[in-house]
Amino acid sequence: MLSPERFNVDREMPSERLIVALLHIAKRDYAETPGPRDIIYKLKLRELKMLLTHAQWAESNPAKQKLSAPHRPWRCVGISAESPIFFVDLFWGPDNPDQAIRSVLVSSPEELIEIVTEVGPDRCRVFHLGLANGRRDGQPALTEVTGLRSHRAPGNPMKWYVYADAQGCQHACVSWSPRADETSVWEEELVLNIRAL
Structure with missing residues (x-):
């Protein structure tokens, strides 16, 4: 790391x-x-891969700071161009200990697995946020994610992640991910049951 x-x-x-x-x-x-x-x-x-912010974006209003404690409030966050960004929409009920955070932006598939495992796959909905990355003709897009898989070469621990959309198509999480071939070792990392929603 x-x-x-x-x-x-x-x-x-x-x-x-x-x-x-x-x-x-x-x-x-x-x-x-x-x-x-x-x-x-x-x-x-x-x-x-990360979400970025700086001191000027910190919330300066003392009332808002107190309301959001123990969290640190920010007015804005930035997104680095190389990050695959996932938007996790959380479903809250009376038994949720943290009512302040209703949605989470996640900057890697590894962290997505961690967050979804923590809250439970039946208590959230996940989207991939496709960015234009500064291209004027690019169109940002929000795509619902139904699962996350990884592939790697035999004997190599380096995993490359793909996410599946509601149509069953797989998309590489990063643009430079090598293509899987017939020798690739696949692993189901995350399954999201969107039909149950």
Whole structure:
């Protein structure tokens, strides 16, 4: 995992400087690593999937801060271009301990598995948020997700994720994901029963 601790980076530095520092580390590793450079660099940046914010976007209204405690309120969050973004719509009832958070944006398939497992697949609905990524002709899209699968080459622990839509089509979570072939090892990671909703 590309983290501040791994590279002895100051965790207390402002978030925008921390991100720049991690990007420089990824570029340095990329330059020093032999092999197919475009794939290696993307694998390094793959660890930088995240939602972003900065101090100016923090909620400054004391009343709103108190209402949202123990959570930290933000007025805006940004999305990094390489992140697959999932929108988790949570179903709440009287037994839910946290009524403040009604929906969650998740920036990787691994975290999606964790969140859905935590709340329960029958207590949420998941969508993939397709972004235009700065293209004027691009159309953002919200696609309902019915499941998440992974594939990997035999003997290789590196997993690549695909999500299934309501029509049964599979879509790679990241654009540079290698295609599965007849030797690929598949695993069901998450099944969402949308018919039960």
